[in-house]
Amino acid sequence: MNLVSFKWIIQWAIIGLLVIGHSEAAFRHSFRTSAQDGFAKRNRQLATEQKYNPNYKGQFQLDTSSITFSDGVVSGILKKQIPEKVDLLFPFTVSFLQDGSTRFQLDEKRRLEGDVDYDDAKVRMDRFDVAQYHDLGSRINVDTERPEVKIHNKKLLKVDYGNDQRFSMILHFQPFMIEFLRDDTVEIVLNQRQLLNMEHYRPRAERTREDESLGMWEEKFDNILDSKPRGPESLGLDISFIGYKHVYGIPEHTSSLSLKETNNSETGYTDPYRLYNVDIFEYEVDSPMSQYGAIPFMQAHKVNSDVGIFWSNAAATWIDIEKDSSSTSTHWYSESGKLDVFIYLGPTALDLYEAYSGLTGRTQLPPLFSIGYHQCRWNYFSEEDVQNVDNTFNEVDMPYDAIWLDIDYTSGRRYFTWDEATFPHPQETLKKLDSNGRKMVVILDPHIKNDPNYFVSKELLENGFTVKDSSGVENYNAECWPGDSVWVDFFNMEGQEWWGSLYSYDKFKGSDKNLFIWNDMNEPSVFKGPETSMHRDAIHHGGWEHRDIHNLYGHECINSTYRGMVKRDNGVLRPFILTRSFFAGTNALAASWIGDTLGTWEHFRGSLATVLTNGVAGMPFSGADVAGFFGNPDPELFVRWYELGIFYPFFRAHAHIDTKRREPWLYGEPYTSMIRNLLGIRYRLLPTWYTTFHTTHMTGLPILRPQFLAHPADEIGFDIDNQFYLGDSGLLIKPILEPSIDKTAVYIADDETYYDFYDFNEINGKGHHVVPAPLGKIPILLRGGNILVTRERIRRASELTINDPFTLYIAVSSKTGSATGDLYMDDGTSFDYTKGAYISRKITFKDGVLDVLDTHPHPQSGIRYAESMKHLKVERIILIGVNQQKIKIRKHGISGVSSWDVKVDTDGVIKKPDLYLV
Numbered sequence: 021m022n023l024v025s026f027k028w029i030i031q032w033a034i035i036g037l038l039v040i041g042h043s044e045a046a047f048r049h050s051f052r053t054s055a056q057d058g059f060a061k062r063n064r065q066l067a068t069e070q071k072y073n074p075n076y077k078g079q080f081q082l083d084t085s086s087i088t089f090s091d092g093v094v095s096g097i098l099k100k101q102i103p104e105k106v107d108l109l110f111p112f113t114v115s116f117l118q119d120g121s122t123r124f125q126l127d128e129k130r131r132l133e134g135d136v137d138y139d140d141a142k143v144r145m146d147r148f149d150v151a152q153y154h155d156l157g158s159r160i161n162v163d164t165e166r167p168e169v170k171i172h173n174k175k176l177l178k179v180d181y182g183n184d185q186r187f188s189m190i191l192h193f194q195p196f197m198i199e200f201l202r203d204d205t206v207e208i209v210l211n212q213r214q215l216l217n218m219e220h221y222r223p224r225a226e227r228t229r230e231d232e233s234l235g236m237w238e239e240k241f242d243n244i245l246d247s248k249p250r251g252p253e254s255l256g257l258d259i260s261f262i263g264y265k266h267v268y269g270i271p272e273h274t275s276s277l278s279l280k281e282t283n284n285s286e287t288g289y290t291d292p293y294r295l296y297n298v299d300i301f302e303y304e305v306d307s308p309m310s311q312y313g314a315i316p317f318m319q320a321h322k323v324n325s326d327v328g329i330f331w332s333n334a335a336a337t338w339i340d341i342e343k344d345s346s347s348t349s350t351h352w353y354s355e356s357g358k359l360d361v362f363i364y365l366g367p368t369a370l371d372l373y374e375a376y377s378g379l380t381g382r383t384q385l386p387p388l389f390s391i392g393y394h395q396c397r398w399n400y401f402s403e404e405d406v407q408n409v410d411n412t413f414n415e416v417d418m419p420y421d422a423i424w425l426d427i428d429y430t431s432g433r434r435y436f437t438w439d440e441a442t443f444p445h446p447q448e449t450l451k452k453l454d455s456n457g458r459k460m461v462v463i464l465d466p467h468i469k470n471d472p473n474y475f476v477s478k479e480l481l482e483n484g485f486t487v488k489d490s491s492g493v494e495n496y497n498a499e500c501w502p503g504d505s506v507w508v509d510f511f512n513m514e515g516q517e518w519w520g521s522l523y524s525y526d527k528f529k530g531s532d533k534n535l536f537i538w539n540d541m542n543e544p545s546v547f548k549g550p551e552t553s554m555h556r557d558a559i560h561h562g563g564w565e566h567r568d569i570h571n572l573y574g575h576e577c578i579n580s581t582y583r584g585m586v587k588r589d590n591g592v593l594r595p596f597i598l599t600r601s602f603f604a605g606t607n608a609l610a611a612s613w614i615g616d617t618l619g620t621w622e623h624f625r626g627s628l629a630t631v632l633t634n635g636v637a638g639m640p641f642s643g644a645d646v647a648g649f650f651g652n653p654d655p656e657l658f659v660r661w662y663e664l665g666i667f668y669p670f671f672r673a674h675a676h677i678d679t680k681r682r683e684p685w686l687y688g689e690p691y692t693s694m695i696r697n698l699l700g701i702r703y704r705l706l707p708t709w710y711t712t713f714h715t716t717h718m719t720g721l722p723i724l725r726p727q728f729l730a731h732p733a734d735e736i737g738f739d740i741d742n743q744f745y746l747g748d749s750g751l752l753i754k755p756i757l758e759p760s761i762d763k764t765a766v767y768i769a770d771d772e773t774y775y776d777f778y779d780f781n782e783i784n785g786k787g788h789h790v791v792p793a794p795l796g797k798i799p800i801l802l803r804g805g806n807i808l809v810t811r812e813r814i815r816r817a818s819e820l821t822i823n824d825p826f827t828l829y830i831a832v833s834s835k836t837g838s839a840t841g842d843l844y845m846d847d848g849t850s851f852d853y854t855k856g857a858y859i860s861r862k863i864t865f866k867d868g869v870l871d872v873l874d875t876h877p878h879p880q881s882g883i884r885y886a887e888s889m890k891h892l893k894v895e896r897i898i899l900i901g902v903n904q905q906k907i908k909i910r911k912h913g914i915s916g917v918s919s920w921d922v923k924v925d926t927d928g929v930i931k932k933p934d935l936y937l938v
């Protein structure tokens with residue numbers, strides 16, 4: 021190399037570094053660090069003081085004379101002692117609930133009583149109460165029977181509660197601290213580090229210079245002013261998980277499944293995990309930075325024990341995590357709202373999820389089509405474009421269930437309209453799709469173009485259902501996709517009703533029964549807004565500041581859409597909605613995806629832990645854009661992403677407008693065939709997926725089960741986040757997340773036999789086993805002891821398979837010689853299942869006998885549906901891991917048991933078992 025070219029390379033390398041450095045920095049700088057968020061800084065300082073000042077004392081003292089216990093609730097008053105001030109009073113309660121959980125609430129007396137003056141009438145005096153707003157009230161039932169005071173002396177109050185009074189709460193008076201015990205072992209402690217904080221009301225006139233420097237009365241970020249009309253009002257609490265080294269949850273971040281310590285140079289995280297819904301495209305991987313959704317639920321796991329907490333707050337929240345050799349201490353702080361924490365003591369993960377999802381809402385049982393494959397891109401630009409894509413799927417013999425339209429199908433990004441030049445006949449297009457059992461999903465965002473000639477804008481403005489700016493009077497106006505926009509205020513119930521009504525067929529002209537909804541940008545995303553979102557001092561209906569409800573905005577948007585869609589189809593059909601933003605409980609209404617990833621290996625890898633975490637924290641119907649939103653992945657990454665994609669609960673291909681077209685056949689052979697096979701696996705497994713969704717719907721258990729849930733006693737698996745199980749099916753999946761490899765080591769946690777899904781080769785023994793993984797073939801193992809239910813005929817869409825016969829794969833346990841499996845089925849579209857119209861079967865195999873049991877709890881209520889499915893049969897049974905020449909089949913039904921023998925071929929296959937499921 022000559023000197024000139026060497027200099028040239030160096031020069032460009034430097035420029036390159038500068039450009040990359042600059043763009044990364046600029047991007048990071050669009051979002052606050054905790055040091056740039058006044059309340060976070062103040063609460064973190066408290067933690068630093070506690071750590072380094074040996075004389076540190078908490079701010080609150082208990083008035084011991086105030087303690088009472090009645091009807092399942094402990095009440096008391098905490099005093100905050102501030103020099104030169106009379107004591108400030110903070111009433112609290114600890115309520116014992118019927119589901120075995122406990123609830124700790126704290127608020128300031130003055131604010132509860134409205135004894136405050138904000139010299140600015142437009143904002144509320146009280147603190148925002150998520151539980152009340154979110155309508156959790158009906159699900160919170162205090163247990164007035166079982167809790168019992170066991171000790172009450174000068175130092176503490178002890179209450180035993182829960183089933184068999186297995187749980188206890190010990191309230192220590194001095195210093196104030198609450199311990200939660202299970203079988204006399206302390207599991208969770210509130211305020212062990214005395215970081216309890218609730219900033220008290222103070223009149224603006226009393227503000228000091230120091231207050232200003234701490235961002236108490238106003239604060240600027242990115243040169244945008246936050247006026248803080250109520251001054252400082254943050255709240256915080258430390259929550260310790262005793263004996264737990266692993267905590268999970270608090271999505272949405274692209275981090276590890278087992279959460280990392282913050283403020284720790286070893287983990288590289290210097291900031292806490294943040295919960296503040298933002299539009300953060302091309303986000304950082306392996307970072308505690310906020311993403312699009314926020315669920316303040318944390319689970320702690322140790323050998324055979326699960327506990328958790330739900331921090332019921334929708335304002336900006338940060339969570340610090342610290343660990344010592346055996347325990348994890350967390351510190352939670354939010355900008356405003358009430359202090360309201362739910363405490364769950366397990367002991368199993370199922371107990372935990374049942375109670376938590378019983379409170380916030382169980383995951384919707386989605387329509388069957390929505391767990392098929394979705395084809396999206398920004399944008400399919402015309403009806404011809406849609407037709408071509410749809411036809412090509414048929415030509416290349418690939419199944420798909422829905423084609424999606426991004427913002428450019430509309431007339432000038434006016435939602436609920438169609439571009440007349442490119443989509444002149446939407447209903448014809450929908451009909452054509454319907455002829456193959458396919459659907460369309462269209463995007464509709466909550467920002468509305470400010471245009472007096474646009475009917476949505478007109479109705480919105482005339483009715484005043486808009487979010488207001490900090491004046492509380494003027495519309496909040498800013499930029500988003502359509503240019504100058506206003507935002508729907510979903511905190512106005514009439515506004516919600518109105519937005520919901522826009523989905524009716526007479527309002528949304530051109531829509532039809534097979535059209536479903538994608539609500540995007542609902543963090544809300546505001547171009548040029550602070551952190552690309554809404555100003556925190558914008559005002560919502562009822563006088564709430566945006567800061568109070570920020571993380572709930574997307575949820576309420578979806579609430580409104582969901583109700584509108586239910587109404588559109590007269591309460592008969594189940595809606596399907598995709599949302600980008602979410603909060604605890606959104607899972608009952610919609611699916612979500614993890615936003616604007618890059619088409620890189622790094623983002624691809626990051627997607628898995630993110631989707632697993634979403635599942636653990638109660639947002640399990642989740643996925644990532646296949647194969648990355650931005651960029652043009654090479655064929656290897658493209659195929660590998662489809663390999664994992666077929667195991668995302670929500671499986672959709674999507675791409676940015678500037679990317680090259682990438683419908684699944686465009687990379688040519690051999691990739692097209694690989695993807696066809698992969699789609700085939702997803703569709704073959706749909707009965708198993710649907711059964712798994714139903715289990716999740718009933719119990720709150722995640723759809724994808726990380727290793728720590730599948731093997732709760734195996735410590736090695738507690739931080740494994742690169743493999744997972746599909747529900748209770750026994751399928752263990754180990755995706756390939758690195759380039760240029762064709763095998764991988766899968767970790768087996770038990771000494772059961774596992775069978776390769778493709779050739780039934782056996783894998784035996786606890787530990788790592790290398791399995792082949794050539795491109796196009798994702799390692800899948802079936803654990804012995806499970807019966808897998810599939811449908812082997814691949815049709816154009818899932819709807820076309822509902823009368824097809826099943827195949828049973830019976831993978832016999834090498835330990836017990838037996839296997840079991842479940843099947844849940846309904847019409848896949850309507851709410852009739854809520855009235856019993858479904859089939860539920862348990863299938864077991866032992867000692868050469870296959871039993872099929874009806875597990876419908878009220879078989880009579882399902883009889884009509886069952887009758888209509890009488891033709892449903894099992895066409896093949898495949899015995900794996902056992903040699904039999906014949907087996908006996910026993911069918912147990914309402915009318916008794918019938919049994920018969922069937923012959924097994926030499927390859928272990930039973931061709932025509934003559935088994936009808938009904």
Ligand code: NOJ
Nearest residue numbers: 398426427463540615616
């Ligand atoms: C942002 C979403 O994350 C992306 O999926 C979508 O394509 C664009 N908005 C345009 O609507």
